[in-house]
Structure formats: structure tokens, C-alpha cells
Amino acid sequence: MSPENEQDETDTLPARARSRWSRVSQWSGTRWGRFNTWRAGRPFLGGLLLCLAGVLITWVPMQILPDLAFIGGQMAGFLAIGALFGVFVFLTGIYVLVKPAHADVAGVVGTVLAIFSLFGSLGGLLVGMLLGILGGNLCLAWKPRDDVVDDAVSEPSVVDKAAARIDAGFGRLVGRLLLSCRAGIDRIKRWGTDE
Known part of the structure; x- marks a missing residue:
């Protein structure tokens, strides 16, 4: 073999490897991107913990x-x-x-069932029960990204406005009571010094 053929093979080998690597990374990148999009649209960690808790809870009685x-x-x-x-x-x-x-409903049901599993299978040696409670609470707390609104941008609700009015009225009432108490204490002090 001539040295030219060896050099041509070495030049094309990295190019082929890069080409194959780019195809593999593109293929895996699109799949990973689709998985991340799918995962972001649901309480993935809560569901995963509930599934793991179910396996652990079932494992204990199935051994006996x-x-x-x-x-x-x-x-x-x-x-x-x-x-x-x-x-x-x-x-x-x-x-x-x-x-x-x-x-939210499935999270509550999963949490309740995980707690009840304590009676039938020792809650998967308590680990399954704790994972089920955690997973159920994560599902209950999850909100879709479209429903998430920044609190600084949103208007206060009717309940918040009513609570603010009640708080302001309570503050005025407490202020008047404090002023009348101070005035009464001052009168008592003056009355004690007048005698």
C-alpha cells in the first residue's frame, strides 16, 4: 500500500465517525427533547414515586x-x-x-392508599408508604405551566381585597383602643398626683 492510500483512509475515518456521531446525537437529541417536553407537561416525579411506592408496597406481602x-x-x-x-x-x-x-385527585387517592397500606403490608416496610405519601403530595402540588401566573403581575382577588379591608379596619380599631387606654392611664396618673 502506498502512503497516499493510508493518509486518505485516516482522513476519511474521522469524517465518517463524525458523520455517524452527528446522526446518533441528532437522533438521541430529538428523542431526549421529546421526552423532556412530555415530562414537563405532567407531574413526572410524583407519578414515578407513586409507581415505585406501589412496587415496594406490593413486594412485602408477595414474599409471604x-x-x-x-x-x-x-x-x-x-x-x-x-x-x-x-x-x-x-x-x-x-x-x-x-x-x-x-x-390532584389521583395524588390524594395515592396518598390515602399509601397510608392504608400500613395495615395490609406494613406500608412496604414503611419506605413504600413514605414514598407514596411524598409522590401523592408532589402530584397534588403540581400545576401545569400554562396555569402558573406570577403573583406580582396578577390582580388581587376579591378575597384578598376583603381581607385587606378587614385588616385595615382592625388596625384602626386597635389604634383607637390603644389611644383610649393611654389617655385613661394618663388620667389615672394625674389623678394620683393631684391627691
């Missing part, structure tokens, strides 16, 4: 339930209810990710 299924009794039913709580917590997490408009 197969052994007790043959024996039967009340304990098997108790553990089955605990496993159902875990499945429902997982499903609320999926529901939040699919229907973000109902995130």
Missing part, C-alpha cells in the same frame, strides 16, 4: 402470601388486601403520568 395461600386463614386475606393496596398505588402513579389533568 404464596406460603400462606396453602394454609389459608385470615392472614392470607389480610396480605392479599395489602398487595391490592400496592397495586392500586402503582396504578395511581400510572394514571397521573397518563392523565396529568387529574393529578
